[in-house]
Amino acid sequence: MSDSSGRVTRTVQWATERVETVRERVPFVTRAVRQLGAVRLLDSSTRLAAQAFLTAIPMLFVVAAFAPSAVRQQLLDSSRTAMGLSGASLDQVKQVYAADDTGTRDTSGVVGVLVTLLSATACSRALQRVCERSWDLPPAGLRLVAWRWLAWLGVWTTAILAQGVLRDGFGAGAWLGLVLSYLTSVLLWWWTQHLLLGSRVAWLPLLPGALLTGAGVVTLSWASHLYMPRVLNRSLAQFGPFGLVFTLLSWLIVLFTVVCVGISVGHVVARERPVARLLRTPEAG
Structure with missing residues (x-):
């Protein structure tokens, strides 16, 4: 028994020494880990996933109630493309969009639209806090960021x-679609950081975070086609709608973990000495 405990203790000590060695030899890793702690990675990604989910559900019904049929079909195609929805999970979404416009509109009403907007701004506020923590900035005033x-x-x-x-690459094929997806995602996350930070950080220092986040999100989304359809349909068959909800929420947590890591590590990259000179990153503090 003592020999076993001794082996465990020696293994822990060896692992601890190796971690400290890596941290000493690779300062970038130390700074990146410290930055992820400052952003509160797990808490932030879970909060963002919950807010995004609470936004998506009412928006689904509002779009079904008020959007033209062409827009509903476009959103359905985008949902199928982004997450690889198929089979029973796709049928569940189709049922919402196939609902009678008048009845759904009467149920949703103006209150439903307002609730959707409030839920959506909660998601953007949570993302704004992640950006501010990454760049060590105080919360912006309501007048600056509300719009x-x-x-x-x-x-x-x-x-x-x-x-x-x-x-689909606007009909040209998946090869062009992949390039356009990466390019669009990088531009969107570049703009997102600049917008939610209230233009308090210049464009160039935000570029590393945009590249990491945009590439990570698109890679995850395309990889989802390999496993999400099977997981969604199996969860739906075993647990009904609750299984679908749990699987989608788990996927969103992974998605926003990628987002938080990309923005946080992008800040660390932007402050590395050679990159900071090139991008004219402002001094910390």
């Missing part, structure tokens, strides 16, 4: 609607 929450919502809603045609 930016709605602007962020409008632009990202348009981008989500365009995912179907974008990934």
Whole structure:
């Protein structure tokens, strides 16, 4: 028993020494880990996933109630393209968009639209806090950023609607769609940081975060086609709608973990000495 405990203790000590060696030899890793702690990675990604989910559900019904049939079909195509929806999970979404316009509109009403907007701004506010923590900035005043929450919502809603045609390369094929997806994602996350930070950080220092976040999000989305359809349909078959909800929420947590890591590590990259000179990154503090 003592020999076993001794081996465990020696293994822990060896692992601790190796970690400290890496941290000493690779200062960038130390700074990146410290930055992820400052951003509160797990808390922030979970909060963003919950806010995005609470935004998506009412928006689904509002779009079904008020949007023209062409817009509903476009959103359905984008949902299928972005997450690889198929089979029973796709049928669940189709049922919402196939609902009678008049009945759904009466149920949703103006109150439903207002609730959707408030939920959506909660998501943008949570993302704004991640950006501010990454750049060690105090919270911006309401007058500076309030309109930016709605602007962020409008632009990202348009981008989500365009995912179907974008990934198809506007008819040219998936090879062009992949290039366009990476380019569009990088531009969107570059603009998102600048917008939600209230233009308090110049464009160039935000570029590393945009490159890391944009590439990570698109890679995750394209990889989702390999496993999400099976996981969604299996969860739906075993647990019904609750299984679908749990799977989608888990996917959103992974998605926003990628987002938080990309923005946080991008800040660290922008402050590395050679990169900071090139991008004219402001001094910390």
